[in-house]
Amino acid sequence: MPRVTVHRKAHFNAAHRIYRKDWSDDKNFDVFSKCSNPHYHGHNYELIVSLTGEIDQETGYVYDLGKLKELIKQEVEEPFDHKNLNVEVEEFKDLIPTAENICVVIYNKLRKVIADHLDIKITLYETPRNFVSFEG
Amino acid sequence: MPRVTVHRKAHFNAAHRIYRKDWSDDKNFDVFSKCSNPHYHGHNYELIVSLTGEIDQETGYVYDLGKLKELIKQEVEEPFDHKNLNVEVEEFKDLIPTAENICVVIYNKLRKVIADHLDIKITLYETPRNFVSFEG
Amino acid sequence: MPRVTVHRKAHFNAAHRIYRKDWSDDKNFDVFSKCSNPHYHGHNYELIVSLTGEIDQETGYVYDLGKLKELIKQEVEEPFDHKNLNVEVEEFKDLIPTAENICVVIYNKLRKVIADHLDIKITLYETPRNFVSFEG
Amino acid sequence: MPRVTVHRKAHFNAAHRIYRKDWSDDKNFDVFSKCSNPHYHGHNYELIVSLTGEIDQETGYVYDLGKLKELIKQEVEEPFDHKNLNVEVEEFKDLIPTAENICVVIYNKLRKVIADHLDIKITLYETPRNFVSFEG
């Protein structure tokens, strides 16, 4: 059976700081430049969640995008939106919130709540010019 | 020989209704929500057709995008644009016009008129936040 | 006091038909071309509501955009989204649902629920290439 | 002489918090909701600076957009980009960094360095759906 991919875009705003706690501010600045600002900066993150699977012959859907919208709200938007990722989001207590790591964290959260016969791909825009993607 | 992909964007507007004829309006609403509105609703569909093949050494083209534009016009825009997909498009007489099914129908129509050594991928935006893709 | 404009984007999908009931299908086609298709077609409408007024010195807001989002939902999205404008929306029972007329109808609905000291401008995209605007 | 407007887009990322220092966290939350988060959140701000004036007959320019790019860099991007607006930007020490206030602050900074015969308009996107504009 042919497999089709369905995609849903979502959005959240957050503050973050890119730094290692075990490095000095100077060393952090050397490696991470202005992204290591101790007072934080922030982004409008644009998220695309893509699910690949067979079309259900009864409904014509691979996955109900209304349900996917709700899942993204519950797993990503509510815990991340208008938050300081370093300070308020458990997953980044000991993990640097680079776009790469945020993307993998979102993948892992959704992988737990979406059935295994569906492949997942996550695309995360940190700015309109910088973005990352991960498919497990 | 390396293979390159060429992509062409196109556009059509259409009305549709997501429902099964063998279900009651209530059952259709339970499953398909407001998308099952018996009076129809509609979308601006954005379409991307992607063809992958070797670069022709004489022309530097994988496929003349002017010709692809004409093929899309003939196979997709003329039969679908400003139409009611359920009522006026043969392929959806017995197939629910979900984005997934529209995407596969477009793939099959173009597969018949594009040479086999070219791979085809179809991406179809139903809204800026909901889209699907299919590569056979 | 200087006046600042705040803008909020929203979105709805609808079916419509551009035609006059007192004209024949042929005459409607002559004037409105494929937009007069008796089986309807549809669009993803993108809406921008712009309010101009003085900045409230206590809050730094001209108008709370969260409240504007709710007003747009109540006055525009709920009555128009996933609807057939000709058949299901009272305002278009005797008014052709061109983008121009939809834009004025939205202006009039919001004018009634937004205080007079704020100027209103409505911008409505029917497609990414065709749009209209109205400021009373 | 006819007057033409030239526009230049720019970009900066920043953290901020919408709150009044003389209100409790609860009162701030009542009025500003999640935007008052004490740990900050952030945005990718998109900025458009528009200058209106006569075309210089010698150069065909209203204003050299390369020079405007540099002015925006010096007056806006360097002081605001990757900063915490509340903590690190002088203008917001006693002014709530709402989009409205940021827009007026940028206008005032550019008004001082651009000749009076040119009109200035500032448009500031806080998110793709929320934006503000000010023309003095």
Add this chain to the structure above:
Amino acid sequence: MPRVTVHRKAHFNAAHRIYRKDWSDDKNFDVFSKCSNPHYHGHNYELIVSLTGEIDQETGYVYDLGKLKELIKQEVEEPFDHKNLNVEVEEFKDLIPTAENICVVIYNKLRKVIADHLDIKITLYETPRNFVSFEG
């Protein structure tokens, strides 16, 4: 009667060079920098034509956007698209093809073929970050 604005987007690609024939290449480079490259460079120009007038009570249109599309094709796209503006377009034989001047030229061409009771505004994007507008 309230006046509504209708907008139509169009597109053309062209090569150009920003320079004065009566200046040396060095002087042109001093003033116009890399835009004065004697071998030309080019752009995808995005054009928005905006017409403001009263809604025709019979059709619900301010101006038929299908007709405006054809006018833009005839007056702008055919003479400018895939052309070298300096060499092949009469209007720029003695006029520097800056975005400002191209915008005024397009305004003047359309002003001649659109009825006087309609106001015209032209917006021209030279790049996604640099654009100009003119309303007569």
Add this chain to the structure above:
Amino acid sequence: MPRVTVHRKAHFNAAHRIYRKDWSDDKNFDVFSKCSNPHYHGHNYELIVSLTGEIDQETGYVYDLGKLKELIKQEVEEPFDHKNLNVEVEEFKDLIPTAENICVVIYNKLRKVIADHLDIKITLYETPRNFVSFEG
């Protein structure tokens, strides 16, 4: 170890002509239509460079996007921006500057300066509707 892809967008403007030196102007026009205009035309090229590799456990980065920005500037923007590709860019002295060939040239230039454990994909927009991609 899972592999993540990081993407960086960049931009350049250039003039070009699609033609074969060993064909007559008439034959070039037959095959390449208006793209063969002997006086050149031009585009705003949008470029996406995508690198796939493992996340560095020390920094949380696959590749520092600030460094990638500089590499793209050095290898692509400086040699191509505001240039006539046929006349001024060595790689196209004997290679037709179609989007396909430009895309492969950019791939080859970056492949030499990026470590082998990273996969590279190049996406190049010639217009918003025509684009190409290549992954080696």
